[in-house]
Amino acid sequence: xxxxxxxxxxxxxxxxxxxxxxxxxxxxxxxxxxxxxxxxxxxxxxxxxxxxxxxxxxxxxxxxxxxxxxxxxxxxxxxxxxxxxxxxxxxxxxxxxxxxxxxxxxxxxxxxxxxxxxxxxxxxxxxxxxxxxxxxxxxxxxxxxxxxxxxxxxxxxxxxxxxxxxxxxxxxxxxxxxxxxxxxxxxxxxxxxxxxxxxxxxxxxxxxxxxxxxxxxxxxxxxxxxxxxxxxxxxxxxxxxxxxxxxxxxxxxxxxxxxxxxxxxxxxxxxxxxxxxxxxxxxxxxxxxxxxxxxxxxxxxxxxxxxxxxxxxxxxxxxxxxxxxxxxxxxxxxxxxxxxxxxxxxxxxxxxxxxxxxxxxxxxxxxxxxxx
Numbered sequence: 001x002x003x004x005x006x007x008x009x010x011x012x013x014x015x016x017x018x019x020x021x022x023x024x025x026x027x028x029x030x031x032x033x034x035x036x037x038x039x040x041x042x043x044x045x046x047x048x049x050x051x052x053x054x055x056x057x058x059x060x061x062x063x064x065x066x067x068x069x070x071x072x073x074x075x076x077x078x079x080x081x082x083x084x085x086x087x088x089x090x091x092x093x094x095x096x097x098x099x100x101x102x103x104x105x106x107x108x109x110x111x112x113x114x115x116x117x118x119x120x121x122x123x124x125x126x127x128x129x130x131x132x133x134x135x136x137x138x139x140x141x142x143x144x145x146x147x148x149x150x151x152x153x154x155x156x157x158x159x160x161x162x163x164x165x166x167x168x169x170x171x172x173x174x175x176x177x178x179x180x181x182x183x184x185x186x187x188x189x190x191x192x193x194x195x196x197x198x199x200x201x202x203x204x205x206x207x208x209x210x211x212x213x214x215x216x217x218x219x220x221x222x223x224x225x226x227x228x229x230x231x232x233x234x235x236x237x238x239x240x241x242x243x244x245x246x247x248x249x250x251x252x253x254x255x256x257x258x259x260x261x262x263x264x265x266x267x268x269x270x271x272x273x274x275x276x277x278x279x280x281x282x283x284x285x286x287x288x289x290x291x292x293x294x295x296x297x298x299x300x301x302x303x304x305x306x307x308x309x310x311x312x313x314x315x316x317x318x319x320x321x322x323x324x325x326x327x328x329x330x331x332x333x334x335x336x337x338x339x340x341x342x343x344x345x346x347x348x349x350x351x352x353x354x355x356x357x358x359x360x361x362x363x364x365x366x367x368x369x370x371x372x
Contacts, residue, residue, distance in 0.1 A: 003282040010046070013242075013282070014055075031067070032238040036077065036250065051088075052238040054245055056098070063106075071110070072232065074245055076100075076135070084108070090128035093232060095225075095249075097135035097153060097258050101189060105142040112147070132225040134169070134258030136213055138187045150225050152260040154215045156187055169215045169259045186213035215259035219268060223249065223257045227270045246277040 014035025037057025051067035056077035071088035083104030092110035134153030158174030172182035
């Protein structure tokens with residue numbers, strides 16, 4: 001795997017040739033981006049220092065990811081976003097699991113953007129909090145996902161909803177005050193809006209007997225957001241967070257890792273995981289040295305250069321005048337005029353051209369003597 005070293009301690013892990021239409025803006029220092037494979041249209045802005053973004057394989061992203069001081073965004077494999085704004089503030093984190101499908105007009109933020117204070121104690125009461133989204137979550141258009149939200153694996157969030165709490169697995173949630181409106185459901189990526197969809201497809205998908213997207217809670221597999229948060233809070237650098245996220249979350253392929261249902265144990269420790277990041281081999285690639293800039297000429301050098309150009313033009317004009325004068329002298333020569341008259345006479349020989357030439361030649365000689 002490639003490791004691209006950038007200025008101010010910023011680092012990009014991954015093959016940049018596999019990132020289509022990638023946009024990266026490092027405004028701070030010691031930030032890290034990790035690409036597990038290929039991606040499309042990823043747009044990341046690091047506004048500050050020590051931020052970290054993890055992009056899984058085959059991620060398609062339309063929108064923008066803004067990372068502030070010590071914050072993190074994790075997007076796992078095969079997740080797609082048609083128009084999403086992600087902002088992580090105050091050393092908080094936003095997680096997306098595998099195979100998430102987000103529509104357009106969606107925004108997520110870990111903060112309220114302005115401090116809210118208690119009048120009696122003068123203490124702040126609206127500190128930023130992280131957001132966790134499990135695997136295979138479908139989010140409709142124009143949804144707002146606020147701090148402290150946990151959307152468990154297999155959930156569906158209806159259009160124009162506002163989510164600020166826990167949403168359980170295999171359930172449909174909707175509303176400005178988000179509520180669970182349907183349980184025991186699962187969803188498929190197949191698009192009914194596809195112009196090729198017809199009655200045959202409607203019949204085909206009237207009953208789909210698969211268990212791929214039916215989830216169960218398993219305490220031994222569950223990755224508790226609370227435990228993840230505690231671990232991340234104990235880490236100081238973006239590099240430490242990368243190694244933890246890679247080992248404990250990305251390499252965890254359990255189907256039910258983020259599956260959660262009502263009244264199940266939540267505040268539990270993380271399952272054991274192996275240190276696999278250290279086994280990766282990296283080819284360090286330094287940025288190409290900047291090309292030496294051509295020194296700018298001084299004002300006096302510019303004046304001298306301009307004078308040289310003017311002198312060259314003067315010489316060219318003089319040479320052109322001499323050439324024109326020579327050509328004019330040749331045309332005025334007696335031999336040239338007689339020869340030209342003879343050529344015309346030859347072209348009109350059948351009209352008595354040669355006889356006319358005798359008189360024309362006498363005329364030319366007389367005119368030539370007169371001009372001299």
